[in-house]
Amino acid sequence: MNKNGLLIAIEGIDGSGKSTLAKELYDHFCAKNIPAILTKEPGDTPLGKEIRSIVQEQHVAICPKAEYLLFAADRAQHAQEVILPALAQGNIVISDRMGDSSIAYQGYARGLEIDMIKMVNRWALNEYMPNLTIFVHIDPTIARQRCIKRSNHLSAFEKEEELFMRKINDGFCDLYKNRTDVIIINGNQNRESVIQETLSALMPRLDTI
Numbered sequence: 541m542n543k544n545g546l547l548i549a550i551e552g553i554d555g556s557g558k559s560t561l562a563k564e565l566y567d568h569f570c571a572k573n574i575p576a577i578l579t580k581e582p583g584d585t586p587l588g589k590e591i592r593s594i595v596q597e598q599h600v601a602i603c604p605k606a607e608y609l610l611f612a613a614d615r616a617q618h619a620q621e622v623i624l625p626a627l628a629q630g631n632i633v634i635s636d637r638m639g640d641s642s643i644a645y646q647g648y649a650r651g652l653e654i655d656m657i658k659m660v661n662r663w664a665l666n667e668y669m670p671n672l673t674i675f676v677h678i679d680p681t682i683a684r685q686r687c688i689k690r691s692n693h694l695s696a697f698e699k700e701e702e703l704f705m706r707k708i709n710d711g712f713c714d715l716y717k718n719r720t721d722v723i724i725i726n727g728n729q730n731r732e733s734v735i736q737e738t739l740s741a742l743m744p745r746l747d748t749i
């Protein structure tokens with residue numbers, strides 16, 4: 541494994557099960573005594589927590605560019621405070637969402653320029669990119685039912701029409717076609733099958749990076 545650590549991003553729409561998967565992967569590495577940390581965007585730093593509540597609640601009007609720049613500010617702080625130090629110490633960093641969420645949500649779904657988002661994302665992360673991305677691909681109707689079932693308080697994103705999540709899902713699919721650094725997992729299965737499918741695809745890859 542790369543001595544400078546390894547960055548794994550987990551991506552997917554709301555209700556795809558990616559947070560559960562991220563936690564299971566983290567537990568798996570811990571059980572094997574592999575140094576790892578579990579982190580997330582937005583909201584894993586003190587600044588990020590403030591930003592998270594602004595973007596999740598949207599009590600004041602936020603235009604798409606401002607929305608993206610808030611996520612980018614969270615990302616820059618996250619890189620500086622959490623990700624880059626953990627990688628320098630040789631950890632596997634598992635991040636529940638990263639820059640591709642902005643490409644899918646603010647780019648494909650909100651209509652912002654994707655090249656601009658890619659450029660600012662790279663800058664926010666000091667040009668460091670995930671070594672591997674795991675995309676949990678789920679039917680948006682199933683994902684929506686899960687969001688409604690698990691919470692009586694939906695975020696601004698979860699309140700959007702199903703069409704919005706479809707655009708995001710299609711955006712991820714477009715972004716990830718023909719990519720060798722992305723593992724696509726069928727999120728329509730039960731939790732155990734999602735975890736097993738991910739571990740079988742991921743573990744053999746780790747030694748080759």
Ligand code: TYD
Nearest residue numbers: 554581582611637638641642645646697698
């Ligand atoms: P998430 O942490 O996955 O939500 P939760 O933990 O409440 O399930 O993400 C928060 C929301 O922010 C989610 O709807 C996706 C959205 N988001 C973007 O729109 N752009 C981004 O760049 C990121 C990181 C998240």
